[in-house]
Amino acid sequence: MNAPLLDIRGLGIQFAGATNPAVQGLDLQISAGETLAIVGESGSGKSVTALAALALLPPTASIEGAITLAGVNMRDAPDSERRKVRGTKAAIIFQEPMTALNPLHTVEQQIGETLTLKYRLTGAALKARIIELLTEVGIDNPETRLPSYPHQLSGGQRQRVMIAAALAGDPDLLIADEPTTAIDVTLQVQILALLKTLQARRGMGLLLITHDLSVVRRMADRVIVMQRGQMVEQGATDAILSNPQHAYTRGLIDAEPNGEPAPLAPDAVTLVEAKEVKVWFPIKAGVLRRTVGHVKGVDGVSLTLKAGETLGVVGESGSGKSSLGYALVGLLAAGGSIQMAGADLGKLSGRALRPHRRNFQIVFQDPFGALNPRLTVGDLIGEGLDLHKLEPTQEGRDARIVAALREVDLDPELRHRYPHEFSGGQRQRIAIARALILQPKVIVLDEPTSALDRTVQAQVIDLLRDLQRRHGIAYIFISHDLAVVRAMSHRILVMRHGRIVEEGPAAKVFDAPEADYTRELVTAARA
Missing domain, CATH: 3.40.50.300 (P-loop containing nucleotide triphosphate hydrolases)
Structure with missing residues (x-):
């Protein structure tokens, strides 16, 4: 041998x-x-x-x-x-x-x-x-x-x-x-x-x-x-x-993702209404760097989202998922109309938009890259309170930071430590706590579980569903992991080349997809 x-x-x-x-x-x-x-x-x-x-x-x-x-x-x-x-x-x-x-x-x-x-x-x-x-x-x-x-x-x-x-x-x-x-x-x-x-x-x-x-x-x-x-x-x-x-x-x-979100309230109000959203990136050429064309990251996407609802956005890399999420919270310039938690992003910018930003937050894919390594966890979570001047006293500020950590099942005593002292799952909980402390109405979650183990993924999914049930938060959940998306979402939006190819209730999209591309995604996920 x-x-x-x-x-x-x-x-x-x-x-x-x-x-x-x-x-x-x-x-x-x-x-x-x-x-x-x-x-x-x-x-x-x-x-x-x-x-x-x-x-x-x-x-x-x-x-x-x-x-x-x-x-x-x-x-x-x-x-x-x-x-x-x-x-x-x-x-x-x-x-x-x-x-x-x-x-x-x-x-x-x-x-x-x-x-x-x-x-x-x-x-x-x-x-x-x-x-x-x-x-x-x-x-x-x-x-x-x-x-x-x-x-x-x-x-x-x-x-x-x-x-x-x-x-x-x-x-x-x-x-x-x-x-x-x-x-x-x-x-x-x-x-x-x-x-x-x-x-x-x-x-x-x-x-x-x-x-x-x-x-x-x-x-x-x-x-x-x-x-x-x-x-x-x-x-x-x-x-x-x-x-x-x-x-x-x-x-x-x-630990494979399972379950489903809580049913939507019959009287849930609409928090997000986007019409014909476009995010085009210019292609420049020549000595003068003139625009000779565009990469159409998002090309005419329309959607709505209600309080307490999760809209799952799926598609391959380059489909426009993240660009759409960034546009919805004002991190990318976009054409079209975006009404986001009471703010008209097309009419507001800079200082006029700032008071509204607390109502819509974003959690990124890589929490280690999104958290400032030089700040303690307490300062990271409390940063939003300082920017929006929401808590005038140190005692009140500290109390809200403690409450936010408890919301995500982390020991408040950990607030004096730095991001590198935590595991990937704990860092993601810290990122969620940073968004939660402002009591937002909408949170965009951009691949929040893709770098996590299945057991940690299951914990984060349970946490997000529980927070949604208790606070009525609306989620836009961007992911390439269809099992996670199904466990989180009420409705699904499937994107390809910057456009919507299919949308509908989660069960229908996964169990009886109509578009060939959606069937390819579902088949690949089950392979």
């Missing part, structure tokens, strides 16, 4: 200053042609295990146990030997290609780096091989993409470019760290199908790190379940997912 590509025995990882180990006592092996998935919540040790396999952990990490990759001792071998393994015997693709790719290098440079270092390719031979790799990963017209920079590509194209760069060294093992977390369902299906095809064609081993059990079910031969750095269960995928033995595994499986 051939030796495994990756053989880890008794792995322990401890970071300096941390109370508990990041990983302890982990054994795993993966062979050529096999797909092994590691699943678990954030902080379970999944990603640090992958980084340890490639000897990419920082100096603050101390490692115990044995890590053998392609016959090389990755723990104790000289760095010159470990560098020979990285990119050639094993390669990694990361969750977010926009940050993993060098923003200053073109597609040609990103992929060509490994080819130049390993195979000494130059000139026409180098260019031809790059085009072959781009073709292999499904990039249309690859020659035209060679001079492109990462920001000029769509999310799916960036992910494919990163896969092509990983494949440039002909690795025997490919590590995929959350490769589909932040992409829409149709693109997710494409990327997973691509990985399967490449694996079959090249005979690679695939180590898949994810918190999405639907991805595991679709891709993996075996699965390891991790909790707080320890392996709690392992085995064949079908056996683990159909008959889990450990309570934690059962909890992960049961």
Whole structure:
């Protein structure tokens, strides 16, 4: 029997200053042609295990146990030997290609780096091989993409470019760290199908790190379940997912979004009325940078929203979902008519609009990026009170901050800490508390659960539904995750290329979609 590509025995990882180990006592092996998935919540040790396999952990990490990759001792071998393994015997693709790719290098440079270092390719031979790799990963017209920079590509194209760069060294093992977390369902299906095809064609081993059990079910031969750095269960995928033995595994499986929002009150008033909303981005060219055309991000969208109602907005990346949300709260200039919680955004701006802003708030996808790292949680949540001069006394201000934290089930004593001291789910609760403290009538939620584990997603969904039930808040819920949208929404609006292709009650849109595009989305989500 051939030796495994990756053989880890008794792995322990401890970071300096941390109370508990990041990983302890982990054994795993993966062979050529096999797909092994590691699943678990954030902080379970999944990603640090992958980084340890490639000897990419920082100096603050101390490692115990044995890590053998392609016959090389990755723990104790000289760095010159470990560098020979990285990119050639094993390669990694990361969750977010926009940050993993060098923003200053073109597609040609990103992929060509490994080819130049390993195979000494130059000139026409180098260019031809790059085009072959781009073709292999499904990039249309690859020659035209060679001079492109990462920001000029769509999310799916960036992910494919990163896969092509990983494949440039002909690795025997490919590590995929959350490769589909932040992409829409149709693109997710494409990327997973691509990985399967490449694996079959090249005979690679695939180590898949994810918190999405639907991805595991679709891709993996075996699965390891991790909790707080320890392996709690392992085995064949079908056996683990159909008959889990450990309570934690059962909890992960049961955490799939479910339920529905509270019924809408018969006398609910209309809070949002938008007609023919347009957000067009100018295309400028020439020395004088004249406008030669427009990218139509939102192109004639009309909608209404009542108190206590959730309107789910779905569609692929680039469909105009977020641009619509930003336009509705006045963060993007827009044409058309927008009546938002008593404010006519077409007639108000600047100082005249400011008193109305407390009535409509927004919660962003990435709470860590949206929270000022230099402010304490208390100051972050209280910032709106200060801007709107809603609480003249320090005692009253502090009392409202405490109440807002309790609303989102966070300990008020945590208000003296900073954002980096919280988990992803806790940071999202802080972002929600910051919006809630102003007692808004409408909240736009832009992908608020996409970067969260399923168990944390379920908690945030329950929290949002409870807040809506108690306060009658209206939500515009933007997401590519159809399971989450269905659990949250009364009505659904499906967007494509800046336009509405279908809208209606949530049950009807999901169970009996009329538009071909909607059927594609629903089918992809169930695949």
